[in-house]
Amino acid sequence: MIADNPWLDAALRLVAVVLLITVAALILIWAERKLVGRLQMRLGPMRVGPYGTLQSVADAVKLLTKEDLRPVTADRWVFELAPFVVFVPAFLTLVSLPFTADLFVRNLELGLFYIVAVSSLSIVGIVMAGWGSDNKYALLGAMRAAAQLISYEIPLVLAILAVAMVAGTLDLGQIVNQQGRVPYVVWQPLGFLLFIIATLAELYRNPFDIPVADSEIVGGPFVEYSGIRWSMFFFAEYVNLFVLSVLGSLVFLGGWNWFLGNGAGWGLQVVWILVKTTGFLVLFMWLRASLPRLRIDQLMSFCWQVLLPFAFLQIIINGLVLVYEWPDWTLTVFSGSAALVAIWATYVGSRRAAIALPWALAPARRSGP
Amino acid sequence: MTVEEGVFYVIAALTVIGALGVVLARNVVHAALFLILSLLAVAGVFLLLSAEFLALVQILIYGGAVTILVLFALMLTRVRDMPQAVDGPQRPFAAMAAASLMGVFILAAVGTKWPGETEKITAIPLRDFGEALFRTWALPFEVASLVLIVALVGSIVLARVEEGE
Numbered sequence: 001m002i003a004d005n006p007w008l009d010a011a012l013r014l015v016a017v018v019l020l021i022t023v024a025a026l027i028l029i030w031a032e033r034k035l036v037g038r039l040q041m042r043l044g045p046m047r048v049g050p051y052g053t054l055q056s057v058a059d060a061v062k063l064l065t066k067e068d069l070r071p072v073t074a075d076r077w078v079f080e081l082a083p084f085v086v087f088v089p090a091f092l093t094l095v096s097l098p099f100t101a102d103l104f105v106r107n108l109e110l111g112l113f114y115i116v117a118v119s120s121l122s123i124v125g126i127v128m129a130g131w132g133s134d135n136k137y138a139l140l141g142a143m144r145a146a147a148q149l150i151s152y153e154i155p156l157v158l159a160i161l162a163v164a165m166v167a168g169t170l171d172l173g174q175i176v177n178q179q180g181r182v183p184y185v186v187w188q189p190l191g192f193l194l195f196i197i198a199t200l201a202e203l204y205r206n207p208f209d210i211p212v213a214d215s216e217i218v219g220g221p222f223v224e225y226s227g228i229r230w231s232m233f234f235f236a237e238y239v240n241l242f243v244l245s246v247l248g249s250l251v252f253l254g255g256w257n258w259f260l261g262n263g264a265g266w267g268l269q270v271v272w273i274l275v276k277t278t279g280f281l282v283l284f285m286w287l288r289a290s291l292p293r294l295r296i297d298q299l300m301s302f303c304w305q306v307l308l309p310f311a312f313l314q315i316i317i318n319g320l321v322l323v324y325e326w327p328d329w330t331l332t333v334f335s336g337s338a339a340l341v342a343i344w345a346t347y348v349g350s351r352r353a354a355i356a357l358p359w360a361l362a363p364a365r366r367s368g369p
Numbered sequence: 370m371t372v373e374e375g376v377f378y379v380i381a382a383l384t385v386i387g388a389l390g391v392v393l394a395r396n397v398v399h400a401a402l403f404l405i406l407s408l409l410a411v412a413g414v415f416l417l418l419s420a421e422f423l424a425l426v427q428i429l430i431y432g433g434a435v436t437i438l439v440l441f442a443l444m445l446t447r448v449r450d451m452p453q454a455v456d457g458p459q460r461p462f463a464a465m466a467a468a469s470l471m472g473v474f475i476l477a478a479v480g481t482k483w484p485g486e487t488e489k490i491t492a493i494p495l496r497d498f499g500e501a502l503f504r505t506w507a508l509p510f511e512v513a514s515l516v517l518i519v520a521l522v523g524s525i526v527l528a529r530v531e532e533g534e
Contacts, residue, residue, distance in 0.1 A: 075396075075398075078398070078399070078402065108421070109421070109495065110421050110422060110425060110495065113422075113425050113429075114421075114425055116429065117425040117426070117428045117429035117432075118428060120428070120429055120432045120433060121409075121428060121432040123432060123433065123436045124402075124405055124432055124435060124436055124439075127436050127439050127440070128402065131398055131439065131443065139443075143440065146436045146437070146439075146440055150433045150436060150437070153433065157429075170495070
């Protein structure tokens with residue numbers, strides 16, 4: 001408790017977390033441009049401030065003062081409300097996200113489920129933006145986004161559910177404490193792998209940036225937006241990136257505890273959660289710079305034919321181990337070998353698809369004489 | 370009036386506005402979007418009744434469901450070409466049916482003798498909820514999911530046939 005009055009306490013915590021997130025998002029935008037720049041043998045932003053550190057601030061000022069355009073044929077209310085429907089759920093997830101043992105707004109009993117449920121609402125906003133813009137590219141982007149986000153939500157939820165099964169709780173604070181000396185990534189390598197892939201898809205980042213693919217549909221649902229409304233979409237994207245990275249480090253990497261131990265002090269807790277979250281963030285940014293974009297049919301078949309069966313496999317493994325009370329290390333063995341099989345199957349499948357698809361797609365060859 | 374009551378009236382108003390929007394909106398996509406407002410407000414009612422799990426399930430399921438509904442609306446109707454076409458001459462009949470259904474619901478809710486104490490809200494721990502769902506009522510639960518699977522497979526089969534022809 002920071003203050004005595006529960007309402008005041010909640011308000012203060014909320015303000016603190018929102019400020020923290022705003023600063024974090026500005027830093028993330030700069031860091032991503034810098035990191036991707038270096039990976040592509042560029043310098044990234046260099047002009048504003050030392051090493052371009054103030055670039056995000058300058059961009060924010062530019063976006064806020066830019067004209068807020070609305071196409072004449074756009075559906076007025078749907079177009080104007082869409083950014084809020086994306087923006088608000090992104091911030092609502094922060095309510096139950098604990099950063100350290102003490103730093104959170106409210107630690108809910110169903111915290112993990114709450115974050116997944118609330119963040120799923122932003123799909124509606126994206127579809128609203130795509131339809132309301134009355135633009136073909138925007139509508140195509142919204143269709144792609146709806147298909148992708150709804151499909152990948154399932155493996156994401158199942159991967160998290162697998163952890164909740166072992167932890168026996170959905171309370172994020174308790175999940176962190178349950179991990180004790182060994183984080184869940186050791187027990188659930190398959191779940192961890194599924195989580196990373198599904199998260200990438202939920203954030204529509206490379207190689208899953210199909211809904212906003214610049215070279216195909218010029219920014220997808222956000223093509224007609226400018227100024228402050230566009231910056232709200234952009235901002236929500238980075239808030240989601242940050243939230244899912246923190247969530248990943250809480251659920252799979254032991255959160256604010258040491259890697260192979262627990263009982264870190266307050267200062268060390270902040271350091272540990274930041275280190276683990278940064279690990280996720282750097283991984284996501286690195287993947288963005290290194291991987292090409294998939295096609296939508298590859299994306300969908302990968303979700304339904306690879307991710308989903310393996311997600312169920314992880315849950316079945318957990319169920320067997322929990323019911324028959326096999327020792328803990330069997331979890332690692334089963335889940336780890338399943339993860340290896342998943343990687344192998346994906347590799348073989350993608351090789352085969354790469355050879356087979358040009359033939360399947362060419363109608364002239366298929367019709368024959 | 371307590372804070373809870375105030376919150377309840379706001380949520381109830383949102384539910385009703387959303388529901389009216391669904392039936393009165395001329396544009397089918399607007400109707401679908403009003404539906405999510407109404408459904409989210411119902412999630413708020415669940416929260417007020419301390420049924421957090423139900424509220425979150427409501428949000429998780431219907432967020433995706435309404436998106437799909439918008440897609441169907443876009444694919445199966447021509448919203449831009451004829452904005453008035455979604456409305457038919459059955460409006461008064463629909464209003465009458467809805468009003469009488471509401472009457473039946475209200476009568477049933479008021480007339481039923483509810484077991485236990487209804488004045489007080491008792492929160493049920495998630496563990497008990499899970500036990501009830503997967504132990505006591507496991508068979509009905511499984512049957513319900515089976516029915517859904519059958520519907521799903523059936524719709525895929527029907528859609529496939531159409532595509533092939």
